[in-house]
Amino acid sequence: MSPTNRTVVVTGIGATTPLGGDAASTWEGLIAGKSGVKPLEQEWAADQAVRIAAPVAVEPTEVIPRPQARRLDRSAQFALVAAQEAWKDAGFEAKAGEDQSVDPDRLGAVIASGIGGVTTLLDQYDVLKEKGVRRVSPHTVPMLMPNGPSANVGLLVGARAGVHTPVSACASGAEAIGYAIEMIRTGRADVVIAGGTEAAIHPLPIAAFGNMMAMSKNNENPQGASRPYDTARDGFVLGEGAGVIVLESAEHAAKRGARVYAEAVGQGVSADSHDIVQPEPGGRGIAAALQNLLDSTDLNPAEIVHVNAHATSTPAGDVAELKALRKVFGDDADHMAVSGTKSMTGHLLGGAGGVESVATVLALYNRIAPPTINVENLDPEAEANADVVRGEARKLPVEGRIAALNDSFGFGGHNVVLAFRTV
Incomplete structure (x- = not known):
């Protein structure tokens, strides 16, 4: 099919997170400002410098049959839970082909993960060392593959237009949604199910992040540990889960009478080319992604009233992002309500962009911005550059079309900004 420039809309949402087992x-x-961060109770946590994390509120085995779950890495389990919800929420009653409203050859799946099946890999290596070769699971390879979640979601819905797995650290989930938007806009697909997932609450990743000094060590106050923009912030809190949305061309959605949550306006992408871990301190790469978004879409800065910020609760990254917003949008940044939802969910790494896209879409649909919790002393540089929503949720304008951004940035200098707009 020749290239087009079709309008893309969001028709379904799904999630499983530290705050709940579904999107609702x-x-x-x-909106309630609830924290999902808890002390780690596993025996291995006692020796860790970091002994807190944000596990999912509902175990996936409560949704997926246990025989099926045993053949899936935890990251794939999360992806299937969120995808099942999103697919049903979009109004599809069965997989493509069986449900005549979607053609499997015009359906894609893009589910990202920053790390993939790390728990499977490490656990099965322990089995190999302790119990021998014959005890290693024959399902190990398809379980540990980074594309395992996407492949299983593709099988779930019957996707044939393409099944993809972007891997760009903590920007992965947002990049997956941006890729899905382009699949529809350029005519490759009519419907794409997209998002991100991660399951890395395991002693090795926690030890490694802890030794990097990237994670909060506020073990005595788990629910207050993730504190974006606060002067006492000392690193992120590791979370787990998945967020998935169903994207469609506006024509396809209208033809089947689907409910539309929002328009997916487009994406802006750049790379810092600065450091493998540290963000460029002035926010140059982030600003480039924001400018790329404006240059490649019809988005008007005056429409943007909300930003779901990356805001991991790290000293350098939080401020760099806000400086970039101010640099690109100038005075227009004054009317953008900035929310740091990782203060509640923790940081889901490759799943963050998926979960936070769900939150961004719902913020527009309900016209309310979630709060950033745990901000007791707002960093003066944050205050100078942005309007941070603190303490309580804030109502967004009730009249006219409004837009919102979801920012995601990852190790390696990956920058992805997504834009959504009311319809």
């Missing part, structure tokens, strides 16, 4: 309970937790 997650959204309720976000």
Whole structure:
């Protein structure tokens, strides 16, 4: 099919997060300012410098049959839970082909993960060392593959237009959604199910992040540990889960009478080319992604009233992002309500962009911005550059079309900004 420039809309949402086992309970937790961070109770945590994390509120085995779950890495389990919800929420009653409203050859899946099946890999290596070759699971390879979640979601819905797995650290989930938008806009697909997932609450990743000094060591106050923009912030809190949305061309959605949450306007992408871990301190790469978004879409800065910020609660990254917003948008940044939802969910790494896209879409649909919790002393540089929503949720304008951004940035200098708009 020749290239087009079709309007893309969001028709389904799904999530499983530290705040709830579905999108509705997650959204309720976000608006209420609830924290999903807890002490780690596993025996291995006692020796860790970091002994807190944000596990999912509902175990995936409560949704997926246990025989099926045993053949899936935890990251794939999360992806299937969120995808099942999003697919049903979009109004599809069965997989493509069986449901005549979607053609499998015009359906894609893009599910990202920053790390993939790390728990499977490490656990099965332990089995190999302790119990021998014959005890290693024959399902190990398809379980540990980074594309395992996407492949399983593709099988779930019957996708044939393409099944993809972007891997760009903590920007992965947002990049997946941006890729899905382009699949529809350029005519490759009519419908794409997209998002991100991660399951890395394991002693090795926690030890490694802890030794990097990237994670909060506020073990005595788990629910207050993730504190974006606060002067006492000392690193992120590791979370787990998945967020998935269903994207469609506006024509396809209208033809089947689907409910539309929002328009997916487009994406802006750049790379810092600065450091493998540290963000460029002035926010140059982030600003480039924001400018790329404006240059490649019809988005008007005056429409943007909300930003779901990357805001991991790290000293350098939080401020760099806000400086970039101010640099690109100038005075227009004054009317953008900035929310740091990782203060409640923790940081889901490759799943963050998926979960936070769900939150961004729901913020527009309900016209309310979630709060950033735990901000007791706002960093003066944050205050100078942005309007941070603190303490309580804030109502967004009730009249006219409004837009919102979801920012995601990852190790390696990956920058992805997504834009959504009311319809």
